[in-house]
Amino acid sequence: MQRDFSELEQEAKNAIKTAQTPKELEAVLRLYTGKEGKITREIQAIPTLAVSERAEAGSALNTAKIQIAKAYAERQDELKQRAQKESGAEEFLDVTAPGKKIEYGSLHPLTLVQRVCGEIFGSMGFSIAQGPEIETEWYNFDALNIPADHPARDMWDTFWLKSEEAKSQRPKTKNPRFLLRTHTSPVQIRYLETHTPPVRIIAPGRVFRYEATDANHQINFYQLEGLVVDKDISVANFSAIIQEFFKRFFGFPVTVRLRPSYFPFTEPSFEVDMTCVVCKGKGCASCSHSGWLEIMGAGMVHPRVFNATGVDPAKWQGFAFGIGLDRLAMMKYKINDIRLLYEGDLRFLRQF
Ligand code: DAH
Numbered sequence: 001m002q003r004d005f006s007e008l009e010q011e012a013k014n015a016i017k018t019a020q021t022p023k024e025l026e027a028v029l030r031l032y033t034g035k036e037g038k039i040t041r042e043i044q045a046i047p048t049l050a051v052s053e054r055a056e057a058g059s060a061l062n063t064a065k066i067q068i069a070k071a072y073a074e075r076q077d078e079l080k081q082r083a084q085k086e087s088g089a090e091e092f093l094d095v096t097a098p099g100k101k102i103e104y105g106s107l108h109p110l111t112l113v114q115r116v117c118g119e120i121f122g123s124m125g126f127s128i129a130q131g132p133e134i135e136t137e138w139y140n141f142d143a144l145n146i147p148a149d150h151p152a153r154d155m156w157d158t159f160w161l162k163s164e165e166a167k168s169q170r171p172k173t174k175n176p177r178f179l180l181r182t183h184t185s186p187v188q189i190r191y192l193e194t195h196t197p198p199v200r201i202i203a204p205g206r207v208f209r210y211e212a213t214d215a216n217h218q219i220n221f222y223q224l225e226g227l228v229v230d231k232d233i234s235v236a237n238f239s240a241i242i243q244e245f246f247k248r249f250f251g252f253p254v255t256v257r258l259r260p261s262y263f264p265f266t267e268p269s270f271e272v273d274m275t276c277v278v279c280k281g282k283g284c285a286s287c288s289h290s291g292w293l294e295i296m297g298a299g300m301v302h303p304r305v306f307n308a309t310g311v312d313p314a315k316w317q318g319f320a321f322g323i324g325l326d327r328l329a330m331m332k333y334k335i336n337d338i339r340l341l342y343e344g345d346l347r348f349l350r351q352f
Pocket residue numbers: 182183184185225226263265266296297298299300319320321322323
């Protein structure tokens with residue numbers, strides 16, 4: 001006997017269509033395809049049918065089940081939409097309401113300054129070099145003509161590291177005594193060791209000093225090292241480049257002045273002053289009424305530095321300089337305490 005399930009299917013569909021609430025709808029579904037549902041029971045009864053009828057009955061019941069599921073899904077949508085429409089008043093969208101404020105992040109002043117320096121020096125043909133923050137005594141001191149026990153080492157209060165720890169991070173090194181670099185000058189050595197002149201680089205980076213903090217001192221801060229090596233390089237080239245840099249960095253004409261000084265890795269060495277950015281040279285409290293601000297150390301690369309890196313000092317000459325980036329940021333943005341740059345205070349940082 002052929003069994004017809006279309007009537008049962010129709011009955012289920014009608015019940016589904018007339019269900020008025022999600023709960024009612026669930027109940028109808030259960031009644032037909034639930035555990036004990038009418039269709040389910042028919043499916044369970046298939047094995048009792050004559051073998052010749054089983055396949056057809058199975059297929060018909062399956063189709064019925066799929067159709068019921070479809071009708072169920074449709075009705076569920078209808079009921080959902082109806083509920084939404086009914087609660088519509090509460091979901092009224094006020095298009096005149098003020099929008100939510102989007103919070104923008106901003107770059108740290110030191111990042112900004114570093115980027116601007118990179119752009120200005122980049123436009124003058126400099127490329128950017130880098131070195132590690134954990135250095136060896138050789139790169140930080142000896143190769144820069146500051147041998148052990150040289151009084152000049154007192155110029156840099158140093159964080160020495162326990163060699164075992166540092167060695168595990170920097171295994172292949174010339175000298176086993178490790179430290180946190182006290183300046184970016186070791187990058188000069190690293191670069192000259194691996195590149196042949198002519199050389200025109202800047203090396204911005206973090207440096208460390210074992211000293212007390214105050215408004216002008218931090219145990220870590222940022223420097224920007226510069227190095228130019230070529231056949232005919234003089235102090236005049238240095239003076240012109242640095243003057244152009246400051247002019248572009250601060251946005252007004254700047255004069256620089258070189259005062260004789262001492263650094264072991266340069267000869268002659270200078271302390272560089274620039275026109276005070278606050279009073280533009282007239283004299284004010286920031287520059288102790290001199291019209292000048294001390295801004296960096298510089299000089300002509302010492303022949304011993306060339307010798308330490310395998311560059312022939314008879315053939316090549318160059319200048320080097322080291323600028324304090326924190327100092328630069330403080331002058332540009334009129335920040336009066338270096339510690340503000342390291343406190344992560346959002347009230348301060350949001351201003352940039
Ligand atoms: N390394 C020096 C310091 O930390 C700054 C400096 C002075 C860098 C003279 C130079 C230089 O390259 O020529 O105080």
